[in-house]
Amino acid sequence: MSKIMFTGGGSAGHVTVNLALMPLFLEEGWSVEYAGSAAGIEKDLVGALPEVKYFPISTGKLRRYFDIQNVKDPFKVAKGVYEAYRLIKKRKPQVVFSKGGFVSVPVVIGAWLNKVPVIIHESDITPGLANRISIPMASVVCTTFPETAEQMNTDKSRYVGAVVRKELHQGNADRGRDFCGFQRNQFVLLIMGGSLGARKINETVRSALPTLLKYFQVVHICGKGQLDPSLDIPGYRQYEYINDELPDVLAMADLVVSRAGSNSIFEFLSLRKPMLLIPLSRQQSRGDQILNAQSFEKAGYCKVLEEEELDGDTLFSGVMDVFKSRKEIVENMRSNPSSDALSTVFRLIKETADNK
Incomplete structure (x- = not known):
């Protein structure tokens, strides 16, 4: 064998x-x-x-x-x-x-x-x-x-x-909404802070929730040990990590906030999910995510928010910028050679x- x-x-x-x-x-x-x-x-x-x-x-x-x-x-x-x-x-x-x-x-x-x-x-x-x-x-x-x-x-x-998992293309948006307990008539924002370096994103998302929830239902993948049990708010769901249900959650998402790790952003590109990318800063990394984000921004696949500029107001503004540009971003993604x-x-x- x-x-x-x-x-x-x-x-x-x-x-x-x-x-x-x-x-x-x-x-x-x-x-x-x-x-x-x-x-x-x-x-x-x-x-x-x-x-x-x-x-x-x-x-x-x-x-x-x-x-x-x-x-x-x-x-x-x-x-x-x-x-x-x-x-x-x-x-x-x-x-x-x-x-x-x-x-x-x-x-x-x-x-x-x-x-x-x-x-x-x-x-x-x-x-x-x-x-x-x-x-x-x-x-x-x-x-x-x-x-x-x-x-x-x-x-x-x-x-x-880019190597993309086949099962990600087999998601079902209705199953995703059932999993999160979300309504079917409201936009969904998926936030993926990543398994490492997610703390600042998590804190900023939670500070911006009152504003974000006026426009979106929010599903937040926050990383191991970073749940906030005190937040039990309609329209907001938080998980340390999502495995089997991830294709369904991605299928229901209208846009994504994420770090700029290559595997993740190419998966979002393959699924044509407009992105707001928050790359790890050079103080936290060797700068690879900054280069990844710049490459995607140049191609018109995303908007970029630098970590140094991240707060509740800039996060909300960046999300709304992506939301307003989502049709143009998806068109740019369609031109990407598969x-x-x-x-x-x-x-x-x-x-x-x-x-x-």
């Missing part, structure tokens, strides 16, 4: 492409395994697929700033490399697919030491730190933006476009495994 091992985690964005690919391999009878952290979001998300065996490994965070944990984490990474090496030697996958995130680095190194081919997927315009470390050990690097392949200047890169990146990456992984 053919076997593949996936890795990636630390945020939902480092797992969603894996979640799109794994069912395709299961349908073809492959043995599918996952190496991730012991307590990361990837463990919860992959747990929804009982056929996938999950193996926790030690990992440290790769930081660009000073933190006392920087002294300890290299030892965790080294331990993770040893664990990943032994795991891959024992499990013997034909190929490893890495979505990135700090947990992926030990797995990629472990695969390389075992001479198992690695395919990396990079969602953003500029590769993240984990992927930059991993690229020299990879056989192929798949990119979402054509600019990424040009910047890398290596024959390993393959521009494939690609079947999911099938392309699926085929590329199988070819790499066959050529081992």
Whole structure:
């Protein structure tokens, strides 16, 4: 039986492409395994697929700033490399697919030491730190933006476009309204702060609720541990995370407020959902979300609100700006050339495994 091992985690964005690919391999009878952290979001998300065996490994965070944990984490990474090496030697996958995130680095190194081919997927315009470390050990690097392949200047890169989960196109708006208890005659605003870095968005949304609820029903995905139990308001629903019902919630949404992680915004583009993007600032990140948002704004797919300018008034103004421009934005989205990146990456992984 053919076997593949996936890795990636630390945020939902480092797992969603894996979640799109794994069912395709299961349908073809492959043995599918996952190496991730012991307590990361990837463990919860992959747990929804009982056929996938999950193996926790030690990992440290790769930081660009000073933190006392920087002294300890290299030892965790080294331990993770040893664990990943032994795991891959024992499990013997034909190929490893890495979505990135700090947990992926030990797995990629472990695969390389075992001479198992690695395919990396990079969602953003500029590769993240984990992927930059991993690229020299990879056989192929798949990119979402054509600019990424040009910047890398290596024959390993393959521009494939955005990988979008098939099930997102199977949502039903009426089911989404039933799930949230929403009326059918009022517009719906979906707010996705992301699994990381959502606190400021959450606080601002809640301060702006009295105004927003005059125009919209609001469904708010606020991240783990960030619910506010004191807010029980008609027309407002909050969830830490939505999994099975997400296609239905997206189907009912008229517009979206979101961070500018590449996987999410390409999913909204595929579904033609007008967006107000609030990218992580350069103080919080390497600036990749700012580049993603600028690219989408230039194409006419969204409006952008910088985090430094975010407050209740600017959030409301930005939402209304997107709402008033929604028809024009959807027309721009229709002109976006569609690609079947999911099938392309699926085929590329199988070819790499066959050529081992």
